[in-house]
Amino acid sequence: MDEHKFSDAEIAGVYRAIAERRDMRHFIDKKIAPNTLEKLLKAAHQAGSVGLMQPWRFIRISDLxxxxxxxxxxxxxxQLTAKALGERQDDFMKLKVEGILECAELLIVALPDKREQHIFGRRTLPEMDIASTACAIQNIWLAARAEGLGMGWVSLFDPQQLATLLKMPQGSQPIAILCLGHVEEFYSRPMLELENWAQGHALEDFVSENYWPV
Known part of the structure; x- marks a missing residue:
């Protein structure tokens, strides 16, 4: 037996959170306990980051x-995205794409200014700051699911306009709006599949060995 391995129940819990995580858009009117929110943010802060730069910043929106x-x-x-979609405009406008006004907690996830000072792991791949922050967001998502909470990641916004609204310093960049809250139920499959907007593909379509598939 591997001494570093979790128990079977603990392992099952990890995989269940991964499998049942959903990008939620529908929330019910119920507050999140302050200590639970703190646990979610701590989980985010424990994410791996390139060069230990910890490029994530979280802004909790409490002002209505x-x-x-x-x-x-x-x-x-x-509205702009709908127009850009052309013939799919009407179908897109029928989708619920956010739960900003309904969710219990609204968080803005942003990259800080002066990121150019962090070179370790980013000299040839500067976008690793975004990748590291995405790991922090995923940690919140999985921890929220384990706590019975839903989370939706909203990316429909102009970064500069949001940065200005939030009085962020030059060089910083908001990359996500997170809607957190209690839900009536979790979607059985990704919402975009349920709404027939898109369909996911099997794992084997994304894995190859040694070289790019031909």
């Missing part, structure tokens, strides 16, 4: 007027 202003930015981009 600010929340509505963020919603308006997302709605503006939703």
């Amino acid at each position: 007027k600010l929340r509505h202003a963020i919603y308006q930015l997302v709605e503006q981009e939703r």
